[in-house]
Amino acid sequence: MTVAPDAPILFFDSGVGGLSILAPARAALPTARIVYAADSAGFPYGTKSEGEIAARVPALLGRLVERYRPRLAVIACNTASTIALQHVRAALDIPVVGTVPAIKPAALLSKSRVFGVLGTDATVRQPYVDRLAAEHGADCTVLRHGSAALVQLAEAKLRGETLDPAIARDALAGLIDQPGGDRMDMVVLACTHFPLVEQELAAAAPHAIGFVHGGEGIARRILHLTQGQLWPDAPAPGAAVFTRVDEKVEALHPALATYGLDRIETL
Ligand code: DGL
Numbered sequence: 001m002t003v004a005p006d007a008p009i010l011f012f013d014s015g016v017g018g019l020s021i022l023a024p025a026r027a028a029l030p031t032a033r034i035v036y037a038a039d040s041a042g043f044p045y046g047t048k049s050e051g052e053i054a055a056r057v058p059a060l061l062g063r064l065v066e067r068y069r070p071r072l073a074v075i076a077c078n079t080a081s082t083i084a085l086q087h088v089r090a091a092l093d094i095p096v097v098g099t100v101p102a103i104k105p106a107a108l109l110s111k112s113r114v115f116g117v118l119g120t121d122a123t124v125r126q127p128y129v130d131r132l133a134a135e136h137g138a139d140c141t142v143l144r145h146g147s148a149a150l151v152q153l154a155e156a157k158l159r160g161e162t163l164d165p166a167i168a169r170d171a172l173a174g175l176i177d178q179p180g181g182d183r184m185d186m187v188v189l190a191c192t193h194f195p196l197v198e199q200e201l202a203a204a205a206p207h208a209i210g211f212v213h214g215g216e217g218i219a220r221r222i223l224h225l226t227q228g229q230l231w232p233d234a235p236a237p238g239a240a241v242f243t244r245v246d247e248k249v250e251a252l253h254p255a256l257a258t259y260g261l262d263r264i265e266t267l
Contacts, residue, residue: 003071005230008033008238009222010070012061014045016158016252017151017192018076019259021099024219025074026260031231034238035068036261041243044151045079046120046191053122057084058091060243063267065092068241072225074218075099078190079120082128095225101129101190102214107137109210112185114141116175119190121146129190143181145174147191153200154193158255159248168197168204176206189213241265 009025011018015038022036039045042056057080061073074097075081075088081098089096101123106115115137117124124144133142150171157163175181187209189195195213202211240261242249253264 003229005232006033007071008035008068010035010064010073011076012037013077013192014039014043015155020192020195021076021215021218022259024215025222028219028223031235033236036240037064039243040249046122046148046151050083053083054087058087061088062091076192078123082123082126097218097221099192099214101188102212103132103188104136105212106186106188107140110186112183114180114183115186116143116184117188117190118145123190141180143175143178147171151193154196157197159251168200172204186210237262239263239265241267243267
């Protein structure tokens with residue numbers, strides 16, 4: 001089937017985290033029409049149960065696809081991807097790209113053979129993470145820590161609020177204070193919110209630590225899956241759609257505009 005040039009790419013997250021995935025994709029496909037969806041009514045995902053996420057995410061994606069008819073959907077959320085990717089794929093008839101922790105590059109880059117996985121509580125306990133660690137980091141010590149406060153920090157940063165440096169410090173300490181943590185030289189940002197506060201994390205690190213995440217890899221995957229498709233001639237205005245619009249969402253407006261998302265809609 002031919003894909004219309006203005007058919008959008010849909011990005012989905014619980015909040016603003018997916019913008020860290022959207023940014024490299026937009027750089028690769030600057031005229032693509034973007035619909036960025038955030039489940040503000042269900043935010044945060046990281047403290048929810050597997051059952052809640054597995055029930056909520058495919059249903060929402062179904063409604064979004066019906067409304068916006070995207071050419072491709074990106075689950076720009078590690079929590080939703082590690083729990084619900086298969087359910088979403090089964091429910092949709094378009095390609096679905098997931099975001100999973102960038103454990104492979106961290107294992108390749110770590111010289112000390114100790115690296116951390118910093119995600120949400122829900123992500124770091126997933127068997128999916130066990131499998132990635134066993135497959136790519138079998139000779140490494142893989143430390144894990146879940147931080148809900150860091151997710152809130154990223155949201156606050158995009159609302160333009162003053163940030164408490166203790167939050168990034170505490171999140172890193174959750175890894176460093178574990179046995180072997182003093183030798184940790186890489187951290188996987190296994191929640192899409194966390195690249196948005198990478199600067200704060202780097203500033204809080206007591207020694208040199210490299211950070212990796214999946215944004216660039218996902219942009220390459222999108223390019224591959226859309227090869228040969230047509231795109232608008234000029235950059236198309238993007239929309240941010242929220243499951244609930246309140247004053248916190250309104251405060252995101254200036255930040256969203258810097259990602260080309262000029263319109264706010266409610267699902
Ligand atoms: N951005 C999400 C992730 O990648 C989830 C954050 C949350 O809602 O807890 O895991």
